[in-house]
Amino acid sequence: MSKVKDVQIGSIGLDTRVFRSRTWDRLKFEVEYGLSRGTTANSFIIEGDKIALIDPPGESFTDIFLSALDQRIPLNSLDYVILGHVNPNRSNTINKLLEKAPNVTFITSNTGAKSLQTIFENTYPDTVTKNSLNIIAVKNDYELDLGKNHILEFITTPNPRYPDQLLTFDRASQIFYTDKLFSAHVCGDQILDEGWKIYQEDRRYYFDCVIAPYATQVIKALEKISPKNPHIYATSHGPLVRYGLTELTGLYRQWLETQQNQTLNVALIYASAYGNTTVLANAIARGITKAGVRVESINAEFASSEEIKTAIQLCDGFIFGSPTLGGHAPTQIQSALGITLANADTNKLTGVFGSFGWSGEAIDLLESKFKDGGYRFGFETIRVKFKPTEAILKTCEEAGTDFAQALKKRKKALKPKESADNSLSARTEQALGRLVGSLCIVTTQTEELKGAMVASWVSQATFNPPGLTIAVAKERAIESLLPIGSKFVLNILEEGKHIELMKQFLKPFAPGEDRFANIEWESAENGCPILSSALAYVECEVNKRLECGDHWVLYSIAKNGKLLSDTGLTAVHYRKSGTHY
Template sequence: MDEPQPLKIAEGIYWVGVVDWNLRDFHGYETPKGGSYNAYLIVDEKIALIDTVKASFSEEMLKRISQIIDPAKIDYVISNHVEMDHSGSLPAIMDIATNATLIASSKGKSGLCEHYREMGCDNWNFQVAKTGDEISLGKRTLMFIEATMLHWPDSMQTYLREDKILFSNDAFGQHIATSKRFDDEVEDVMEDAAIYYANILLPFSGQVIKYVEKVKELGISIDMIAPAHGVIWRRDPARIIEAYGRWARGEAAQKVLVIYDTMWGSTEKMAMEIAEGVREAGVEVRVRHLRKNDWSMTMKELMDSPVIAIGSPTMNNKMFYTVAGFLTYMTGLHPKNKKYFLFGSYGWGGGAVKGMEKEIESARFELATESLQVKFRPFEDDLKQCRDIGKRLAEIAKEEAKS
């Protein structure tokens, strides 16, 4: 049987990762396109492995490496991030490459020792790296860049100076499974990157801005970005760095996002009238039913929407369970520069809107206008009010997009 093959991405540089075709959930982030765990091997006078893969795929990674060199000859293993989808195969590698130096940030070393203390960590030869530190592989030089909170405290990136390749770990990635390895070979890669950002890096937008500034200060030229997930950016990689800047700044479009769930259709009727009011006012509107659309894509739509309308029916005197779950998910990601409108329906107890208001207030989010709830089902005057509110939200979106 043929062994898994590596892929040369530049002279002496190989992708030795794995594709996870069946990945559908990444700690709550829906991944309908699957995913990948990317590791990279650099062969010079010294041999370096940058990142590993999820533990269950360690054998496949080792087989790819073995097509190029004996894994025991690896001189350096660079761990850019402690999270187990990247570090899970470290014990397997370190058991084979017993003379290898393991390079990580200071917090990376601490995290790896805490996580793998019963799997040989005491015997690993650590070297702690700080921003600007370098090691020579012979003809090539690796420089390390601390990327704190992108998206863990230990996060680090590795820059291959002579080839101008940035091994960016979790930054600039996408969750997609594909046999292709480069951005110019796949469709919709920027949208996949936006979904990834919205669900992984959105809470750390302040740190993203600082990171982009740090890269500029370092004055490094980047011809290729090789992330730990998804495809490699080789066609104008500056475009994904620029996109991260836009997303981090929360740049808004003239757009309103309507998110809702419904039991007997009353809240849905309100949602559709609000959406129609937005449309009539000449502003783009997107509508997302929470049980018919994945939350990950909804968060992507939310990124450039300055106004968000959220609707829920009342169930057991509380907001509907999907709305409650989504609010927990959304507030955890903490999108900035948004204004919210809350609406819903009820029978004999109006707890849904009150519950949503409490969540929005607790997250210190801003309401666009007073909430609206109707009893049992919306009649003509209620529907007119919903449409008028949609027009009002559209005007707010126009103003927010200007600022």
């Protein structure tokens, strides 16, 4: 049964409170993250001589948030509303707030100010007519004195996804309001991150989904944060970061450096009218980065012509995404297309995606221009009508992974072949290859999404509780379906009956293709597929994940299992080299 939404209030510093709008259900805007661990939308009140509200939540929490806030701080007493970023989802909360506090002043970046004005002119014209919005637009760094020593410093940290991002630092409390940075989509009772390591996987997952494609810009943002020596990161989602602040900052630098050091690079150029194309772009970017290829995401609405030209010249492949507006691609996409056709070598891999309401001419335009130009496509063009579903986003992620793998294969093909020798590394590879493993099929299902993969790097790890480990390559499509807490079935194959299953699950699948077509299976108690011709199966739950080079090692607890054949023997995988399966 779903838990009721609520607002948790707590003191986090001098004259400072957090209002945590919480739900244990996954909200509709979280579909792109693929998890179901709930969410917390964090808002903050600073009470100096003037009162400032930082980051009111989206429309899912509008009424309960404003009710909770009004009981603590009369809404008409608010002086400032500070917006770390502007999006339509927050506009309903802001509009209702303006009914009680019509003279409040908004502080946002210059880009955010333009977006806020446009949103209200289009969605709430009556509000704009009654009261023109009072906005302080921050172009560069700016300070605001609330009194009682609360001097707020505002720092612009734009990136392609959040071109209007504005961070806030309070000198009195030493709290840094970091907007999306260091966040996690997880709901719980902890306001701060006591026992911070238990949230590390959630923060890493959020980083991979939201932050990784903007490594260059986020590195610059960290350079602005570190000199302030903050005591707390007040994030927009999840527990606030205090106890693990130093460690998490170091991990962010490590993860960002890993992204920057990838030898292959994809330029992902897009524009978005209602946010749908952006969501698709993020899913594709995640698929690329998980395969070990760097992404440079470029929002054509805010990027300069020179920036696009440089990215196209330096990339190994490029992908374009566009909405369709009035039967055409946005002007910015058309300009970026012209720059690309004039500067991109035809041997570079390309791809096209986009969303539309009634027609998709912009997608057709991009596809035809690149085909006519002689470019090779890394995945089938993705056309999405209206808002993308979770299944569509998984397809986009797989398309991104396929694109990255195609780049890596081409690079490997162009690399001069090395002759085999009796070197230390060659001898080590041969010895490592003599390790054998049971041939298994890992299967999982989460709502409408199913996944499967062949696994032979499987081993029992503990007796009590009964546990096992499985190594999953980062670029596997199933990897994002196996976070901590997820369920799966380990289908152990039988010698002599495993060939057909191996052929089925080893063949390349197109993004979104059904892995279980023409395969007999039934649902286990945990809802995941049991393959009917398996020797045995074990129902498991992921307990821990350890990042190990190009793989994740999953430690999982065996919850249930059954032997399906009393006389069969386990199929075994024999290798000759330790460098590949």
